[in-house]
Amino acid sequence: MELTLKELEAACQSCRNCPLGKTRTNLVFGVGVPDAKVMFVGEGPGAQEDAQGKPFVGQSGQLLDKYLAVIDLDRSKNIYIGNMVKCRPPQNRDPKPEETEACLPWLRKQVKCLRPKIIVCLGRIAAQRLISPDFRVTRQHGQFIEKGGILFMGTFHPAALLRNPAQKADALSDFQALRDKLEALGIK
Numbered sequence: 001m002e003l004t005l006k007e008l009e010a011a012c013q014s015c016r017n018c019p020l021g022k023t024r025t026n027l028v029f030g031v032g033v034p035d036a037k038v039m040f041v042g043e044g045p046g047a048q049e050d051a052q053g054k055p056f057v058g059q060s061g062q063l064l065d066k067y068l069a070v071i072d073l074d075r076s077k078n079i080y081i082g083n084m085v086k087c088r089p090p091q092n093r094d095p096k097p098e099e100t101e102a103c104l105p106w107l108r109k110q111v112k113c114l115r116p117k118i119i120v121c122l123g124r125i126a127a128q129r130l131i132s133p134d135f136r137v138t139r140q141h142g143q144f145i146e147k148g149g150i151l152f153m154g155t156f157h158p159a160a161l162l163r164n165p166a167q168k169a170d171a172l173s174d175f176q177a178l179r180d181k182l183e184a185l186g187i188k
């Protein structure tokens with residue numbers, strides 16, 4: 001029997017499969033609609049996400065919401081947003097490869113449940129694990145790659161855009177490419 005997203009989240013609450021489970025304040029499982037055709041995957045929760053139990057709620061989340069709004073996507077209406085690891089890495093460090101691997105089964109279950117047509121990797125950590133180990137965001141952003149019946153695209157993590165605003169134009173073109181792809185696939 002397959003679990004619903006809510007049932008999966010409830011099951012994940014007790015996960016201690018890696019050390020991040022011991023230091024988190026809240027699990028950050030994901031948000032969005034259960035019939036989302038597009039899923040966004042970041043690397044892991046930051047301080048505000050850990051405090052609120054929701055992904056992308058800080059400054060970078062606000063920036064992400066602005067890009068989403070440009071192409072008529074909204075976490076409350078038509079997408080789902082999650083992370084590679086569901087618990088905050090201390091001091092906002094990158095998740096370690098063994099933590100990402102430990103958490104991957106939860107992401108796989110989310111994908112199985114949602115059955116998205118497109119997965120957008122936000123930043124290097126997600127893109128290198130889900131698309132290709134040698135993925136370079138600065139060179140390969142905005143390209144669609146089919147894997148296992150799902151189209152993957154890597155783009156800049158919004159936190160990186162806050163640090164380097166010169167990349168915002170490229171990020172915007174990636175979101176416009178996403179909109180064009182959704183239209184081509186007849187998804188709205």
Ligand code: SF4
Nearest residue numbers: 015018021087102103
């Ligand atoms: S990060 Fe993932 S694997 Fe590690 S404790 Fe949290 S939910 Fe479990």
